[in-house]
Amino acid sequence: MSEPSLAIRKFSDLANPTRFLALVATVWPWLAGLTLCLFAVGLYLSFTTVGDYQQGETVRIMYVHVPAAWLSMMCYTVMALSALGTLVWRHPLADVSAKAAAPIGACFTLVALITGSLWGKPMWGTWWVWDARLTSVFVLFLMYLGLIALNRAMDEPTRAAKVSAVLILVGFVNIPIIKFSVEWWNTLHQPASVIRMDGPTISGEFLRPLLVMAVAFTLLFFTLHILAMRNEILRRRIAVLRRHAARSAGGAA
Amino acid sequence: MSHLFYVTVSYIAAFSVSMGLVLWVWLDHRGRHRELERLEAAGVRRRSAREETR
Numbered sequence: 145m146s147e148p149s150l151a152i153r154k155f156s157d158l159a160n161p162t163r164f165l166a167l168v169a170t171v172w173p174w175l176a177g178l179t180l181c182l183f184a185v186g187l188y189l190s191f192t193t194v195g196d197y198q199q200g201e202t203v204r205i206m207y208v209h210v211p212a213a214w215l216s217m218m219c220y221t222v223m224a225l226s227a228l229g230t231l232v233w234r235h236p237l238a239d240v241s242a243k244a245a246a247p248i249g250a251c252f253t254l255v256a257l258i259t260g261s262l263w264g265k266p267m268w269g270t271w272w273v274w275d276a277r278l279t280s281v282f283v284l285f286l287m288y289l290g291l292i293a294l295n296r297a298m299d300e301p302t303r304a305a306k307v308s309a310v311l312i313l314v315g316f317v318n319i320p321i322i323k324f325s326v327e328w329w330n331t332l333h334q335p336a337s338v339i340r341m342d343g344p345t346i347s348g349e350f351l352r353p354l355l356v357m358a359v360a361f362t363l364l365f366f367t368l369h370i371l372a373m374r375n376e377i378l379r380r381r382i383a384v385l386r387r388h389a390a391r392s393a394g395g396a397a
Numbered sequence: 398m399s400h401l402f403y404v405t406v407s408y409i410a411a412f413s414v415s416m417g418l419v420l421w422v423w424l425d426h427r428g429r430h431r432e433l434e435r436l437e438a439a440g441v442r443r444r445s446a447r448e449e450t451r
Contacts, residue, residue: 200400201400201401201404202400202403202404204404204407204408205403205404205407208407208408208411209407212411247418247421248418251414251415251417251418252414254414255410255411255414255415258407258410258414259407259410259411262403262406262407262410263403263407265403266398266400266403364415368418368419368422371422371426372422372425374426375422375425375426375429378426378429378430378433379429381433381443382429382432382433382436384443385433385436385441385442385443386436386441388441389436389439389441392441
């Protein structure tokens with residue numbers, strides 16, 4: 145079998161929730177272990193490197209703020225890919241993935257907003273300013289909350305999946321706005337210093353702990369995501385079983 | 398307020414929200430697992446599970 149068709153077959157195999165649950169049971173302890181190890185190394189590096197000559201100790205906020213901010217956008221990108229999976233390929237787990245990712249994305253966005261505010265106060269002299277970066281991240285947080293509310297408000301999962309998928313794809317326009325807001329508009333928030341065309345402008349001393357913490361946060365996201373997907377699959381099984389039980393009870397009466 | 402205050406509160410906030418997520422996922426799984434067990438104990442099973450036990 146050719147490699148692309150093998151990859152498609154493996155992807156299709158995951159459409160079976162029982163196979164996916166078996167995969168999650170094998171993978172999650174390894175992912176959780178690796179996440180804990182990386183957090184241990186990342187936190188050690190975060191608190192043993194020297195402070196910045198201008199920002200002092202507050203530079204350590206960067207090691208939780210920046211990974212949380214990256215994840216807030218990555219999580220929405222995962223949801224957008226899942227929305228495509230729902231609308232284009234009708235993959236049965238695509239909707240499960242989008243629904244499970246929304247609360248996790250909302251939490252990481254909240255962490256980015258709180259830690260950003262706590263970093264802003266000593267550096268800018270204010271907790272909050274309505275500049276393009278902060279406002280667009282706040283809009284992202286509201287979008288996550290809206291999607292969670294929408295999924296809870298609709299009883300019929302197939303209809304909820306389609307409506308959410310369309311809304312997620314429309315909302316994806318906010319991701320490039322967040323990323324490039326610091327270049328397109330005059331903002332108090334600093335421009336990008338790690339993911340740049342000409343390479344990172346940040347010193348290696350700060351970059352190392354930042355990257356380790358970013359990988360640790362990313363692994364935490366994937367661990368929580370697959371576990372939340374497992375919970376959503378179980379929730380749907382319970383709903384089906386309840387319907388069967390109600391139907392059998394109705395038939396017997 | 399000292400810089401240490403802002404750093405400490407930031408790490409506490411990040412840790413609390415992350416732990417909240419872990420707790421939510423764990424409690425949700427425990428709840429769903431128990432619910433499935435209750436339904437199966439009451440004789441309500443999935444079609445594939447019924448075929449496996451035949």
